[in-house]
Amino acid sequence: xxxxxxxxxxxxxxxxxLRLSCAASGFSFxxxxxxxxxxxxxxxxxxxxRIKQDGSAKYYVDSVKxxxxxxxxxxxxxxxxxxxxxxxxxxxxxxxxxxLAVSGTIDFWGQGTLVTVSS
Amino acid sequence: QSALTQPASVSGSPGQSITxxxxxxxxxxxxxxxxxxxxxxxxxxxxxxxxxxxxxxSGVSNRFSGSKSGNMASLTISGLQxxxxxxxxxxxxxGSIIPYVFGTGTKxxxx
Numbered sequence: 001x002x003x004x005x006x007x008x009x010x011x012x013x014x015x016x017x018l019r020l021s022c023a024a025s026g027f028s029f030x031x032x033x034x035x036x037x038x039x040x041x042x043x044x045x046x047x048x049x050r051i052k053q054d055g056s057a058k059y060y061v062d063s064v065k066x067x068x069x070x071x072x073x074x075x076x077x078x079x080x081x082x083x084x085x086x087x088x089x090x091x092x093x094x095x096x097x098x099x100l101a102v103s104g105t106i107d108f109w110g111q112g113t114l115v116t117v118s119s
Numbered sequence: 120q121s122a123l124t125q126p127a128s129v130s131g132s133p134g135q136s137i138t139x140x141x142x143x144x145x146x147x148x149x150x151x152x153x154x155x156x157x158x159x160x161x162x163x164x165x166x167x168x169x170x171x172x173x174x175x176x177s178g179v180s181n182r183f184s185g186s187k188s189g190n191m192a193s194l195t196i197s198g199l200q201x202x203x204x205x206x207x208x209x210x211x212x213x214g215s216i217i218p219y220v221f222g223t224g225t226k227x228x229x230x
Contacts, residue, residue, distance in 0.1 A: 004164075035219070044122055045208055045221040059216060095165070104153035104212030106219065107176070109165040 002026040002108045004096045009113030016086050020113060022079040022096030027108075030054075030074040033099035035106060036081050038092035038115075046092075049081065050099055064090075086117045123148065123209055123222040130228040131199045139225045141192040141209035147220050149190040153212035156185060156194045160205045168207075169194060196227070204229045 008020040020036070036048040049070040050059045058070050069082040079096055093112040100107050124142040131137040141148065141156075148154060156169040167176050169185035172192065182197045192211070196203055209222035 037219075037221075044224045045210075047217070047219040047221070050218060059218070061217065099218075101218075103171060104151060104218065105155050105167070105170040106210070107167050107170070109157075111162075111164045 002098065004098065004108060004110035006094065006096050006110045006113040009094065009115045011116045011118065012086055013119050014087060014117055016117070017082070017084045018086065018115060020081040020083065020094055020096075020115070022110060024077045024079065024096075024098075027098070029072075029077040033101040034070075034072060034079045035097045035099040036070060036079075037095045037097055037106070037109075038090075039095070039112070040089075040092040043092075048094070051079070052101075083115070086115075088117050091115060091117045120147070120213055120217050120220045123211060123220055125207075125209060125222040125225045127223070128226045128228065130230055131196075132230045133199055133201065135199050136195060136197045137199060137227065139194045139196075139207055139209075139227070141194070141211075141222045143190050143192070143211050143220070145190060147211040147213040148187065148192055151212045152187065154185065154187055154192040155210045156183075157208045157210065158203075158205045159208065165208070199229055201229050203227060 003025045005023045035050045051070045067085045071080045095112045096110040097106045098108040157165040159165045172187045173185040207225045213220045
C-alpha cells in the first residue's frame with residue numbers, strides 16, 4: 001500500500017524558514033517523480049514543485065522560485081521542501097504526492113501538513 | 120496558468136446522476152488528454168477517481184465516469200450515494216514547466 005506521510009509544518013513568522021519532509025513507503029520511491037502541492041485555507045489546489053527520480057531536474061511555480069527548494073533522498077525514501085523567506089500567502093496545507101510524469105497524473109497523496117505564516 | 124473553472128457546488132438526491140464540469144483552455148484541457156479527477160473528504164487524503172480523461176483506477180466504483188470535449192472535461196457520478204458527498208477537483212496536465220493546473224473545486228451535496 002502506497003503511503004506518503006508529511007511532517008514539519010507549523011507556525012512561522014514572515015521571512016522565516018521551514019523544512020517539510022515526506023516519508024514514502026509501499027512503492028519504489030526512486031522510480032517516480034514527486035511533487036508538492038498546496039491548498040490555502042478554504043481555497044483550491046496549487047502545484048508547487050516537482051523533482052525527477054534522480055533529482056537532476058526540478059521545477060517550481062513562479063511564486064516560489066528562488067525561495068523554495070525541493071529535494072529527495074532515495075536511500076531514505078524521503079522527499080523534502082525547504083521553504084525560505086516565507087510570506088503570509090504561503091500559508092497552506094502542503095501535500096506530498098506521487099507524480100506519474102509519463103501519464104501526466106498525480107496518483108497518490110499524503111494527508112498534508114499545515115504551514116501557517118503569521119506574526 | 121489560471122485555475123480551471125468548476126461550479127462551486129452541485130447537489131443531487133440518492134440514486135440520481137450529477138455532472139461536474141471543468142473548463143480550461145487550449146493550453147491545458149484542450150491540448151492534453153491528461154485530465155484527472157480527485158475526491159477530497161474533510162481531513163482525508165485526496166483520492167484519484169479518474170485519470171487520462173476517462174480511466175478509472177483499480178478499486179474506484181464504475182459509478183464514476185469522465186469525458187472531455189474541446190476545452191471542457193466532465194465528471195459524472197451515477198447512482199449518487201451518501202458517501203459521494205465530498206469536494207471534487209479536476210486537474211489537467213499543462214506541459215513540462217508548470218505540469219499541473221487544478222480546478223477551483225466543486226462541493227457535492229447528497230440531499
